[in-house]
Structures are given as structure tokens and as C-alpha cells.
Amino acid sequence: MPSLDINIADGIGIITLNNPDALNAWTQDMQRRMASALTELDVDPEVEAVIITGEGERAFCAGQDLKEVAGFTEDSVEEWLGIFYRVYDAVLSCSKPVIAALNGVTAGSGYQLALLCDLRIAHPEVRIGQPEVKSGIPSITGLYLTWQSLGHSKTAEMMLTGRLLDADEAKRLGLIAELHPAADVLPRSIELARELAALPKHAFSSTKRRIRDTLMPGLEEAFDAALAIDQQAYGDGEPQRTAGDFVSKKGA
Numbered sequence: 001m002p003s004l005d006i007n008i009a010d011g012i013g014i015i016t017l018n019n020p021d022a023l024n025a026w027t028q029d030m031q032r033r034m035a036s037a038l039t040e041l042d043v044d045p046e047v048e049a050v051i052i053t054g055e056g057e058r059a060f061c062a063g064q065d066l067k068e069v070a071g072f073t074e075d076s077v078e079e080w081l082g083i084f085y086r087v088y089d090a091v092l093s094c095s096k097p098v099i100a101a102l103n104g105v106t107a108g109s110g111y112q113l114a115l116l117c118d119l120r121i122a123h124p125e126v127r128i129g130q131p132e133v134k135s136g137i138p139s140i141t142g143l144y145l146t147w148q149s150l151g152h153s154k155t156a157e158m159m160l161t162g163r164l165l166d167a168d169e170a171k172r173l174g175l176i177a178e179l180h181p182a183a184d185v186l187p188r189s190i191e192l193a194r195e196l197a198a199l200p201k202h203a204f205s206s207t208k209r210r211i212r213d214t215l216m217p218g219l220e221e222a223f224d225a226a227l228a229i230d231q232q233a234y235g236d237g238e239p240q241r242t243a244g245d246f247v248s249k250k251g252a
Contacts, residue, residue, distance in 0.1 A: 002026070002065065004033040005055075006041075011048040011197075012190055013041040016055050023062035023105055024054040031083045034113075038090040038098070049193035050094060052117060053101035053186060054110075060100065060126075063108020066135070074235035078227060084109065084141070085223055091116040092212040095205040097196035101189035102126045103182065107164060108135075108142070115145045118196070118208070120175065121189045122167050123182040128175060129164035136238035140226035144218055149175060 002019035004026075015037055017024040026034070041047045054060040072080070091098055091113065100106075100114040102122035111130055114120050122128075130142040139159040147155045150173055158165070170176045180188050196204065233239055 002030055004030045004037065006037050008041075008044075008047060011046060012193055013037075013044070013047045013050045014186075015041075015050065015052045017053070017061050017110075018055040019065070020054075020056035020058065022065060022067075023059035023107075024056070024110070025062045025065040026110070027065045027068055028080065028083055031087050035083070035086040035090045038087075038094050042094045042096055047096065048197035049097040049099070051099050051101050051186070051189050051193060052113065053189070054103050057104060057182065059104040059110075060102045060106040061108075061110025061113060062105055063110050063132075069135070069137075070240050072234050072240060074231050077230045077234055081223055081227055081230065087113070088116055088141075088219065089216075092208075092215060095208060097193050097204075099189045099193050099196075101186045102128070102176070103185055105164070107131055108137075112142050112145055115149065115175070119177045119192065121178050121180065121185050121192065122170070122176045123185050124167050124179055125182065126167040126170075126176070127164040128167070128170045129158055129162070131162035131164060133160060134162040134242075136233065136242035138226070138229050138233055140229055141219065141222045144222035145215075148215065148218070149173075 005016040005018050007014045017026055017030065019025055041050050098117045100117040100120045102114060102120055104126060106114050106126060106128040108130060111128055130139050130146065132139045132142065143155060143159050146158060167176060167179055171179055178188065
């Protein structure tokens with residue numbers, strides 16, 4: 001059963017997306033738990049930093065669980081986006097270091113989650129990007145976050161083709177901070193989290209707050225745009241048909 005696992009060890013809070021049979025695609029329940037977990041860890045005096053990772057060796061997070069998408073309607077969109085807004089704000093608002101330990105495929109809203117973290121650590125087999133267009137889902141918030149990192153040309157290429165970048169290209173572009181062997185991704189993420197947590201706390205948290213304040217106006221506009229655009233898409237039914245076809249083929 002899909003779940004979000006939280007473990008605190010030696011001052012590090014580790015949040016694990018646990019749905020390995022579906023490449024750690026996350027459900028709305030997992031997303032709600034992510035928002036609350038980040039808030040809880042931020043105020044916990046025993047926690048110095050947070051790591052987000054995925055269960056198993058195949059994926060960090062492949063995005064929205066397509067079984068849920070197949071059942072969405074136009075009326076589902078506002079609540080769905082509202083949950084994502086809370087998750088994204090919780091990542092950006094966390095005053096402590098938040099590092100994404102990318103243990104495999106990082107796609108869709110999982111890719112967006114990773115982009116919102118302070119740093120991303122990965123291994124050479126990781127692939128990362130925004131394949132929504134292939135699933136009939138418009139890329140709106142992912143487009144905005146990618147544009148902030150890469151600019152117009154590369155963003156347009158990624159959003160319109162749905163191509164996932166390999167780890168080397170993502171590192172060259174700055175989307176990934178460090179590459180390490182797969183077995184070292186989580187240990188290095190923890191090590192780096194401790195390094196960041198040891199920095200002067202006021203300077204660190206103030207800088208993070210400014211990053212949030214810089215990103216949020218455009219992100220809020222992107223969510224407003226996504227509401228109208230996604231309601232139209234789900235009203236037409238293309239995402240549901242595409243997701244339903246995928247789920248049917250997987251179950252065949």
C-alpha cells in the first residue's frame with residue numbers, strides 16, 4: 001500500500017516515498033502527509049535537517065499515481081492543486097536544509113518536488129524531467145520551476161518533448177549538485193545535510209526565506225494558471241484516457 005515513511009536518526013529526518021511497485025508515484029494521501037511531515041520536522045528541535053528519498057533502487061518519485069489520475073474529473077483539479085501548493089510551500093518554507101537523495105527516476109511532480117529542495121544528490125543512472133505532455137497533462141508549475149533554473153530554450157525543449165534528462169546532462173545544467181555511486185547517494189546526502197546544518201543558522205534560514213520569497217509570486221501565478229488549464233484538460237478527459245490506457249496495459 002502506498003505510504004510516506006518518516007524516520008528520525010541522529011538529528012536527520014528522512015522522508016521516504018514508499019510505493020515502489022509504481023516507481024514511488026505518490027497519491028494525494030502521501031502528498032498531504034508530505035506537507036504535514038515537513039512542517040513537523042521543521043519545528044522539531046531534535047531535527048537538524050531533512051532528506052527526501054524514494055524506496056528501493058528504481059525511483060525517487062515518478063509523479064502522480066496514474067490510478068488516481070484515471071479517476072479525476074474537472075471538479076478534482078482545485079483540491080488536487082491545493083494539496084500540491086501546500087507541499088511546495090512546505091518545502092520552500094522549511095528553515096532547515098532539505099536535500100533530495102535521488103535514487104532513481106525523478107519525473108513529473110516528483111521532479112518538481114526535487115527542484116524545490118535545496119540540493120539534489122544522485123547517481124549516474126538517474127533520469128530526471130517532466131514527461132507530463134506524454135500523459136495528456138499540461139506542464140504548468142513544472143514549466144515555471146524549470147524556467148527559473150534553465151531559462152526559455154531548454155525549458156521549452158523539456159516541456160514539449162517530455163524527454164527525461166540523464167544524470168550527466170542534468171548535472172551539467174545544474175539540476176543535480178553531485179553524482180555518486182548509487183550506494184553512496186543517501187550517505188552523502190546525510191553528510192551534506194549535516195554540513196549545511198552546521199552553518200550559521202540565522203544566515204542560512206534568512207537566505208532560504210529570501211529564496212522562497214523570490215520564487216513564490218511566480219509560483220502562485222503558475223498555480224492560478226494551472227487551475228484553469230488543468231480544469232479544461234480534465235474536462236476534456238485526455239489525461240484520464242491516457243492514464244487509464246497506461247494502467248490497463250500495465251495490468252494486462
